[in-house]
Amino acid sequence: MQAIQSHLFAVREYLSPVLKESKFKEHGRITPEEFVAAGDFLVYKFPVWSWEKGDASKARDFLPADKQYLVTHGVPCLRRATSLAYTDADEDAERLLSFADSSTPSADGDEWVETHAGRKASNANAKPGADHSDIAEIPDADDDVAAGVGSLSLGGKESKEPEVIDLDDIPDMEEDDLEDGDEATAAPKPKAPAPAAVAEPNPAEAAKGNLLQVRTYDVMITYDKYYQTPRVWLIGYDENGTPLTPTQIFQDISADHAHKTVTIEPFIHSASLQAASVHPCKHASVMKKVIERMNNSVVAEQLAQRKSPVTSPKDKDATKKKWFGTRKSSGSSKDIQAAAAEGDDEPEGMRVDFYLVVFLKFIASIVPTIEVDSTTSF
Amino acid sequence: MPIVQFAPFASLVQPSLWHKLTELKIDILKLSDAAVPITGSYSIGRSVKDRETGQEIALPCNLTIGSESFEEAHKPPRGSVFPVGTLKNYNTIEDFKAADKTTLFNYEAELIWDHILKTRDTAQLNRFLLITFADLKKYKYYYWFAFPAFVSKPAWEIGDEGWANAASEFNPEKLSSIHGQLQTQPTHLPYFLVKKEASGDVIIAPVEDYEKFYASVPPEAQTIAFVDPSADPSNPGWPLRNLLAYLRALYPATTSTVRILRWRDSEPPSPSATWKSQIGTLSVAAAASLSSERPSAVGWEKNPQGKLGPRLADLAPMMDPTSLAAQAV
Numbered sequence: 001m002q003a004i005q006s007h008l009f010a011v012r013e014y015l016s017p018v019l020k021e022s023k024f025k026e027h028g029r030i031t032p033e034e035f036v037a038a039g040d041f042l043v044y045k046f047p048v049w050s051w052e053k054g055d056a057s058k059a060r061d062f063l064p065a066d067k068q069y070l071v072t073h074g075v076p077c078l079r080r081a082t083s084l085a086y087t088d089a090d091e092d093a094e095r096l097l098s099f100a101d102s103s104t105p106s107a108d109g110d111e112w113v114e115t116h117a118g119r120k121a122s123n124a125n126a127k128p129g130a131d132h133s134d135i136a137e138i139p140d141a142d143d144d145v146a147a148g149v150g151s152l153s154l155g156g157k158e159s160k161e162p163e164v165i166d167l168d169d170i171p172d173m174e175e176d177d178l179e180d181g182d183e184a185t186a187a188p189k190p191k192a193p194a195p196a197a198v199a200e201p202n203p204a205e206a207a208k209g210n211l212l213q214v215r216t217y218d219v220m221i222t223y224d225k226y227y228q229t230p231r232v233w234l235i236g237y238d239e240n241g242t243p244l245t246p247t248q249i250f251q252d253i254s255a256d257h258a259h260k261t262v263t264i265e266p267f268i269h270s271a272s273l274q275a276a277s278v279h280p281c282k283h284a285s286v287m288k289k290v291i292e293r294m295n296n297s298v299v300a301e302q303l304a305q306r307k308s309p310v311t312s313p314k315d316k317d318a319t320k321k322k323w324f325g326t327r328k329s330s331g332s333s334k335d336i337q338a339a340a341a342e343g344d345d346e347p348e349g350m351r352v353d354f355y356l357v358v359f360l361k362f363i364a365s366i367v368p369t370i371e372v373d374s375t376t377s378f
Numbered sequence: 379m380p381i382v383q384f385a386p387f388a389s390l391v392q393p394s395l396w397h398k399l400t401e402l403k404i405d406i407l408k409l410s411d412a413a414v415p416i417t418g419s420y421s422i423g424r425s426v427k428d429r430e431t432g433q434e435i436a437l438p439c440n441l442t443i444g445s446e447s448f449e450e451a452h453k454p455p456r457g458s459v460f461p462v463g464t465l466k467n468y469n470t471i472e473d474f475k476a477a478d479k480t481t482l483f484n485y486e487a488e489l490i491w492d493h494i495l496k497t498r499d500t501a502q503l504n505r506f507l508l509i510t511f512a513d514l515k516k517y518k519y520y521y522w523f524a525f526p527a528f529v530s531k532p533a534w535e536i537g538d539e540g541w542a543n544a545a546s547e548f549n550p551e552k553l554s555s556i557h558g559q560l561q562t563q564p565t566h567l568p569y570f571l572v573k574k575e576a577s578g579d580v581i582i583a584p585v586e587d588y589e590k591f592y593a594s595v596p597p598e599a600q601t602i603a604f605v606d607p608s609a610d611p612s613n614p615g616w617p618l619r620n621l622l623a624y625l626r627a628l629y630p631a632t633t634s635t636v637r638i639l640r641w642r643d644s645e646p647p648s649p650s651a652t653w654k655s656q657i658g659t660l661s662v663a664a665a666a667s668l669s670s671e672r673p674s675a676v677g678w679e680k681n682p683q684g685k686l687g688p689r690l691a692d693l694a695p696m697m698d699p700t701s702l703a704a705q706a707v
Contacts, residue, residue, distance in 0.1 A: 047457070047644075047645065073442065074390075074424065074437065074440065074442075076424070076426040076435070076437055078426065078428055078435065079430075182529060182676045183381055183383075183533055184381060184382060184383055184384055184529065184530070184533045184534065184619070185383065185384060185386060185676065186383040186384055186385045186386065186610075186613040214426075214435060214437065214438075216390075216437065216438075218392065235392070235393060237390060239438065240388075240682040240689075241388055241389055241390040241391065241438070241440065242682070242689070242691060242692075243393050243691060243693060243696065245695040245696070246695055246696070247695075264696070264702065270394065270397070270445075271397070271401075272397045272400075272401075272697070273393060273394055273397055274393075274696045274697065274702065371426065
């Protein structure tokens, strides 16, 4: 059934025309050229992202051969989304996030509500259904976290889950005589702290009792021709580097979206790879709302700057540095060209280069514990 | 003085590697179990700040392999180091179990040692070995990594002050200068030498240029740096071990005490943060093996149960059409 559906979607996408006109402000959709421009901007600003060419047989001709999709590896995910269940008690933890440049007074309506601000981790907040048994204990900071986490034994505790690896499947070939104990190998210290370990003040002491199980994700962004929006794909690993099963991935997706908008599907740039994907059917409308809000504030800001008669060189620099600067974009669209043609009379508003940065903030709300949004420092 | 303990590599195999291996196995390798050259990658160890507790959490010291590991002309992303290795896939689980692991391991260690003595090529210092068995019908992949590292006897010790922030030795301008020079290198250097010029500038050079670069520099003023995949503040990453063996083997006169820079800044820090790189002085008893005989090596990866044994990637939930169909309902 799912295979048929996937094929149907593939055909539908094949038949749908490539979007030519830029309409990202009107309905939140972007053209492939704009996707590339926004991707270039993302890669430039945040080098953790890079372009990939993908499987040559799956290359899409409306995108440059070496810029088929964006990828970032090893995105950390410290907690499960199920531990973020939202209750009324959390409402006072909401905090307004301002997107306006801090140098200017922020215009109305350009704030977002950040929930869970300053929230303390608490196991009691976890959903009753959350499985506590699969949470590993945090190793001490003077321990070798890498080695420690990698060696914690979880197998026995997870045996309730149907998809977990059966230990009997692993061939019985432990060979402890393969190498002698090596004093210079950082031991998995949560079990046996080596006496020779450098005794340093323990910065994570305070975090004791706080349970962490660090997963990492590979995140891909592709362009969906049918919905004319970017689309996000996830491949997850647990703390041992073992690929996550779909059930485990759904633990990292907010309850509103798991199994509804997030499904496991064949990754479109690979012949056989499967990945979890956020279905893009609602992306355009959400992006439209967000862009409208941001655009209004940006336009207001640009107008304000134009009105001020004296512009010192310093101010000019500041304007240029902004994301929405008036620099011409490579993915220039009719909108932008029109705005450029009218010269300084019409403010340009938000530029399409910024689309993916906004998009990541939107995705971060679907996968709240995966730190896809590396742009917060920005 | 405390013994230096190194954080071992933790393997991270992207599922795409198993897909690629399946393809290779069916279309090209077939029943051959000859060794296949592969490349892995590691980069500067990352730590993430837990937004709820404010703690820095060190991420595992990963060596990653993926589908591109089989491509010879693979172009690495910026800032990653690309160790080469050997993949050996067995046809049956019995062969996999019966593999002569000691011989395979020693062969790889011998290659590293040969490169130290003959080519002096530091790119070969992080060679690794991967043995696999692919159960294609059940989508199960058994694998076992080895990262050979030479054992120093007696062990290296670190001064009582431990690892200090690099800012204690190099001011921020110097560190950004090092960062800038690393970016302009034709290849990303896994190891490099740092020298303070009389003018106050710092310059870097590949470790291969040791003799020329440090010709007029006394051993105390030498700083040897490596790209550190470990984000743990007290345990340097695995690649340092073979670098130390390299230095002892080739330049025994000047390297019984070395100052090591753990390079941990892939990007210059934001204005509010500090440089993460660390510096420490390591020393070894002068009597440590100076012969050209190969020291013993260790480095088989432990499995999640903490034992020396193979790991298992069970991709049935992500590859088996039956489970995928069940998932989609």
